[in-house]
Amino acid sequence: MSVSETETPPSLTALTTYLLSNVGKTARTRLAERLAEHGQRLWHMAVLAALADFGPHAQRDLAARLGIDPSDMVKIVDELATAGQVERNRDQTDRRRVSVTLTPAGRSALAALTAEANAVQDAVLAPLTEPERAQLHALLTRVHQGG
Amino acid sequence: MSVSETETPPSLTALTTYLLSNVGKTARTRLAERLAEHGQRLWHMAVLAALADFGPHAQRDLAARLGIDPSDMVKIVDELATAGQVERNRDQTDRRRVSVTLTPAGRSALAALTAEANAVQDAVLAPLTEPERAQLHALLTRVHQGG
DNA sequence: CAAATTAGTAGGTGAAGACCCATCATTGGC
């Protein structure tokens, strides 16, 4: 009959909730695909970013900051360590703690991942002009802080 | 030391990709929780919306429109049918096809789910003023169509 | 010093999603 019915129902696109959920999912998925080509996942990038921005963390503090389970953080740091992007050192003042530090390799890995993220961003936000992208970013920042 | 370190790394919040992914995820999660209280999931709502907006569909067309696997659509329609929100009828001109129709119960269920979605939206977009929300919606709409 | 708490680690669980394939009835091409 008709060409092909691929339109999204207006009842859904009328909901900002739906658009956020949907656009966010495609952004997330595409970014994850890019990172996968580097053998990494979203949490790996988040950990590298946290270390770059705030310096060395105890593993527990890293987990708390990023809001994930400490037992999951173990595995992420494991993988980053075997990739040489992060270093584990026993804290000598409290030998239960493990201090996690970014290595130079980790820093340059983060730069590469950030470049990928920007590429995805260009693709996803293609329909928008530069000032519109800035506006979107500003709005999302406020929403993010408030949530 | 400091109070508690819960700040998100600026390296991440600088990326619109990250904000989209993150804000989208919380929107999605919160909406899913609300729908779960009605015993439904996101796809159920999407199917109801598609039927409300475009009228009866063959099951296959529903799957194509929403971009999911036909075999998964079977299960979703199963659940909607046992909830009485949808009716299955053999298409008499092509008896392989099953025509799916929205029932009055389905229509009012959709209204309830939409109300939930709006509630989530109010909560998520709380930091924004009304015109800002409209602007965000407009930007996301363009991004959504372009993606 | 004994007991309770904390940090890291290893492992398992359960739900959700996206896919994929085999089957069966029906239809359309030839």
Added chain:
DNA sequence: GCCAATGATGGGTCTTCACCTACTAATTTG
């Protein structure tokens, strides 16, 4: 009429993710 293609259905797999528990080593509390 026969054969290929189609629509619906049931079944299964494979990840990913969040969560949870048990255990060990080290530290703090009282």
